[in-house]
Amino acid sequence: MHQGELLDDILDQYPEKPEYLIFLLQDIQSKYGYISQDSMGQACEHAGVPLTQGYSVATFYQSFRLDPSGEHDIRVCMGTACHLKGAQRIVDDLSRKLNIKSGETTQDLRYTLSTVNCVGACALAPVIVVDEEYKSGMTAKKMDKQLKIMENELTEDTKEQGNA
Amino acid sequence: MPDLNTATAIDLNQWHLKSEQDLIELQKRIIESTDPNRPEIVVCHGTGCLANASDKVSEALKAGLAKAGINAKVMPGIKKTGCQGFCSRGPLVLIRPQGLFYQQVKARDADEIIEKTLMRGEIVKRLLYKDPKTKKAIATEQEIPFYKLQKRVVLKNIGKIDPTDILDTISSGGYQALAKALTSMTPEQVVAEVEKSGLRGRGGAGFPAGRKWRSALTAIKKKGRPVYVVVNGDEGDPGAFMDRTIMEGDPHSVLEGLIIGAYALGAQNGYLYVRAEYPLAIKHLEKAMEQARCLGLLGENILNTGFSFDARINRGAGAFVCGESTALFTSIEGKPGNPRPKYVRSVEEGLWGRPTVLNNVETWANVPLIIRKGANWYSGLGVSNSTGTKVFSLVGKVNNVGLVEVPMGVPVSRIVEEIGGGVPGGAPFKAVQTGGPSGGCIPYSLKETPVDFDSLTKAGSMMGSGAMIVMDDSDCVVDVGRYFLRFLEEESCGKCLPCRLGLSRMREVLDRFSQGKGSEKEIDDLINLSQAIVDGALCALGSSAPNPVLTTIRYFKDEYLAHVQDQKCPAGVCKDLITYRIDEEKCTGCTACSKQCPSNCISGEKKKIHVIDASSCIKCGICKESCKFGAVLTV
Amino acid sequence: MKITFKINDKTVEARTGWTVLETAQHYGIDIPTLCHHESVTPSGACRLCMVELKEGNWSKLVASCIYPVKEGITIYTETERVSNVRRWVFEMLLSTCPASAKIRQMAANYGVASTRFPISNPDNKCMVCGLCSRVCEEVVGLSAISVVDRGVHKKIGAPFLRPTDVCVACGCCVSVCPTGAMQSFFDQVRGEPSMRLTQLTRQSAQEVKTS
Known part of the structure; x- marks a missing residue:
């Protein structure tokens, strides 16, 4: 978000009460992909809480991000069923391939890699969630394919941009 | 184009129910307007099936039907339901009225299903479920052991109704319990009925729900209203997806239970706290609430009885600890979900310091059943101290992964071996982990343990929310202990020292065990430290956290000793104690392993035996995963 | 109104609203604590002030800084279970706040001179009690x-x-x-x-x- 961006459309949806702080932050996050310092300031002011509360909330809950996230969101499920079927291997493999650790975003802002504590799709273990889509029975080989698909989409996007 | 929706021609907006009779009348009209002989294709749109592209299956069926040009009168309807439970066999498709059960259906099977089954009445044999024991194909759902041995009460409607259409719910008797409570029972009678049913909370601790409601009434007498009713839908136990399925597949059952509870306690506001990782559950609940408001079942003056109640959904933001009641309240209040440091019960001082009744999703979903069919009927299910049924998510090393509902008190073996079909390959299971990160293991030797609150606790585990994780010989107890500790370390709120630091310290000890370091004495120290955490932690997350380690030490001490004394991991899991080797007899030289090896330590040409160079192997296990011939061994 | 109960078998009197810790301090009974301060809401974070609440054969540990006094309860401030918690908490503290002289002193007074846990940051003093x-x-x-x-x-x-x-x-x-x-x-x-x-x-x- 650029400095000074107005959040009116989000803020006006909620009464000015502390109980709506998390709602506000969730909406900001889903619109901008992360919560900037400026948007946090406005959300806290609207909810009537000190900035410290906003920051504490945003760092306490796993779903909030304070830095811009990548174009593609890759989440590896770390539920028990997935763990028994090699989830850690999938995370390690992705870390190696993307050259980032879990919780990080690639420098080109293409991929964000994170882990999630059980998405409740245990029959599909080990499962990953790519941009809200569940991918079942992951292996290193399937991951290669998946990355290739996303890579191709990206190159096509750049091509289109180049042509335009 | 003919109407493919199974929904009736009834317009929701034309109905605002003003009495119990209105509700019955609406149900009658829905049933009358539905042709019982009209074929119906039921496609499971639960999360598991969706991930296996069941949405593409229903699309293909829809397109196929339009193309087939079937006479509009007998045009089958397509119904998208919540999770039907048999997740490992998805995508699932049911054909009614015959009740044919097709499994692992792909979009490309759509035309064949339409042509053979719907147009000619034949069965597509290759899509039927085959019993792994008898090798026989089974045509209908009722005959499949996975379903036959269950007792579906709470899950009864899931997989049958369209969760996004309230008319489907009403057609199957939904909201009649609410109508009964509001029109022919006093709030006191409702509480008494729930008390009498013996219903215990399904979220973990198993506290009697009726007693909780009763204490809230006492607190209200002292402090007055407002009082709040809250649904705990923050199902965080890894491996658990019962509540998710109920919220996604039958959202009205939860809502109806909540409204009945609100009536019993005189609450005007309720909250549904739902995990952020469950977007579909949130969507379906929102829709359910909207439709219930439209019909006059939620909001002002419900069923014209003068009782008003409304509820709101709070999306969780990713914190396991918010499943703990006081942390959940602080989260609803807009703060970090730290449990409250107070020795006061939430029925007295809960949300905003007011009397509050918090029950989990499955508990609320049981309430309408109790009110409608009576406490006596309910307590006739299950065993004396644990009445009713319990839904379990059966996952891990088991053939039939999915959702299972059984009466309380059936033995573990019934669930794992008979319904679950046992461990793939037929070996006996090693242990069943119940109760998630707060629970423990039931070893194979105790497989006849009845599954009820008290028996599981006696065995050192707990009911928990209902996750059952089956482990076999290739699962290491030290590794599983580390897994749960790491999970809780990340999820601990970090407020109290025994939890924040103690769990890390426990995990570090297990890390060393997994490297073959340590001694028998350190195992005793670990038990000691566990006791300090159990005694010292601020909330239930911390005080139950050592359970998985304590029960595995209790039942599998030999395996711990093998790690620290012989530097061996018998299950072949702990990286530092194993090496990867290729079995020369089994290797076909397909090169699959060497292609995938990230450290390029596998040599060998095509069609020749491959060799792993142990000195540069990082033990990532990708070779073993990619070998189709089982030629990669761990020693 | 006075509330009467027992700490370490000694009968004590407290005012309504007092905690066990406040009562103990009033009577000069020593209970170690780090995160408690009379001018702010107690947070029950450090768990050093745990005491044992006994009722017949049944007992449980409670944090005395937040446990409200009740008529007739029986509290023990130094039992085996209590000292097991405190000793482990001191060991945890020594490993996480090795640079704090105050913690070293308190631990030593309690007979805990060293920790079995690894020290990750030798310069740290903060225990995040808030x-x-x-x-x-x-x-x-x-x-x-x-x-x-x-x-x-x-x-x-x-x-x-x-x-x-x-x-x-x-x-x-x-x-x-x-x-x-x-x-x-x-x-x-x-x-x-x-x-x-x-x-x-x-x-x-x-x-x-x-x-």
Whole structure:
């Protein structure tokens, strides 16, 4: 978000009460992909809480991000069923391939890699969630394919941009 | 184009129910307007099936039907339901009225299903479920052991109704319990009925729900209203997806239970706290609430009885600890979900310091059943101290992964071996982990343990929310202990020292065990430290956290000793104690392993035996995963 | 109204609303504690003040700083279970706050001279009890700092871990800090004036936009 961006459309949806702080932050996050310092300031002011509360909330809950996230969101499920079927291997493999650790975003802002504590799709273990889509029975080989698909989409996007 | 929706021609907006009779009348009209002989294709749109592209299956069926040009009168309807439970066999498709059960259906099977089954009445044999024991194909759902041995009460409607259409719910008797409570029972009678049913909370601790409601009434007498009713839908136990399925597949059952509870306690506001990782559950609940408001079942003056109640959904933001009641309240209040440091019960001082009744999703979903069919009927299910049924998510090393509902008190073996079909390959299971990160293991030797609150606790585990994780010989107890500790370390709120630091310290000890370091004495120290955490932690997350380690030490001490004394991991899991080797007899030289090896330590040409160079192997296990011939061994 | 109960078999009297810790302190019974301060709401974080509550054969441990007194209860401040918790907590503290002289002293007084756990940061003094942020919020009324993050990553910080213009350098946090950690952290909260974070409000966002 650029400095000074107005959040009116989000803020006006909620009464000015502390109980709506998390709602506000969730909406900001889903619109901008992360919560900037400026948007946090406005959300806290609207909810009537000190900035410290906003920051504490945003760092306490796993779903909030304070830095811009990548174009593609890759989440590896770390539920028990997935763990028994090699989830850690999938995370390690992705870390190696993307050259980032879990919780990080690639420098080109293409991929964000994170882990999630059980998405409740245990029959599909080990499962990953790519941009809200569940991918079942992951292996290193399937991951290669998946990355290739996303890579191709990206190159096509750049091509289109180049042509335009 | 003919109407493919199974929904009736009834317009929701034309109905605002003003009495119990209105509700019955609406149900009658829905049933009358539905042709019982009209074929119906039921496609499971639960999360598991969706991930296996069941949405593409229903699309293909829809397109196929339009193309087939079937006479509009007998045009089958397509119904998208919540999770039907048999997740490992998805995508699932049911054909009614015959009740044919097709499994692992792909979009490309759509035309064949339409042509053979719907147009000619034949069965597509290759899509039927085959019993792994008898090798026989089974045509209908009722005959499949996975379903036959269950007792579906709470899950009864899931997989049958369209969760996004309230008319489907009403057609199957939904909201009649609410109508009964509001029109022919006093709030006191409702509480008494729930008390009498013996219903215990399904979220973990198993506290009697009726007693909780009763204490809230006492607190209200002292402090007055407002009082709040809250649904705990923050199902965080890894491996658990019962509540998710109920919220996604039958959202009205939860809502109806909540409204009945609100009536019993005189609450005007309720909250549904739902995990952020469950977007579909949130969507379906929102829709359910909207439709219930439209019909006059939620909001002002419900069923014209003068009782008003409304509820709101709070999306969780990713914190396991918010499943703990006081942390959940602080989260609803807009703060970090730290449990409250107070020795006061939430029925007295809960949300905003007011009397509050918090029950989990499955508990609320049981309430309408109790009110409608009576406490006596309910307590006739299950065993004396644990009445009713319990839904379990059966996952891990088991053939039939999915959702299972059984009466309380059936033995573990019934669930794992008979319904679950046992461990793939037929070996006996090693242990069943119940109760998630707060629970423990039931070893194979105790497989006849009845599954009820008290028996599981006696065995050192707990009911928990209902996750059952089956482990076999290739699962290491030290590794599983580390897994749960790491999970809780990340999820601990970090407020109290025994939890924040103690769990890390426990995990570090297990890390060393997994490297073959340590001694028998350190195992005793670990038990000691566990006791300090159990005694010292601020909330239930911390005080139950050592359970998985304590029960595995209790039942599998030999395996711990093998790690620290012989530097061996018998299950072949702990990286530092194993090496990867290729079995020369089994290797076909397909090169699959060497292609995938990230450290390029596998040599060998095509069609020749491959060799792993142990000195540069990082033990990532990708070779073993990619070998189709089982030629990669761990020693 | 007086409430009568027993601590270590001795009959004590407390006022309504007192905690077990307050009563014990009133009678000069020593219960170790780090995160408690009479001027702010108790947080029950350090768990050093755990005591054993006994009722016949049944007993449980409670944090005395938040346990309200009740007529006729029986409290023991030094039992085997209590000392097991405290000794382990001291060992944890020694490993996480090795630089705090106060903690070393208290641990030594309790007979804990060393820790079996590895020391990750030899310079650390902070145990993240949050007393500093509670004082800032409840006594000073500012909330310049708070407890941020969770679990093992939990720490004290100003928003976005940047210096903040909310802090007025009153030093209350430094004076209440039980481990001496705030002394060195204080400068980071105030920081360079030019580096300080100012909260953007809706109005200022509007102004930035129109200018």
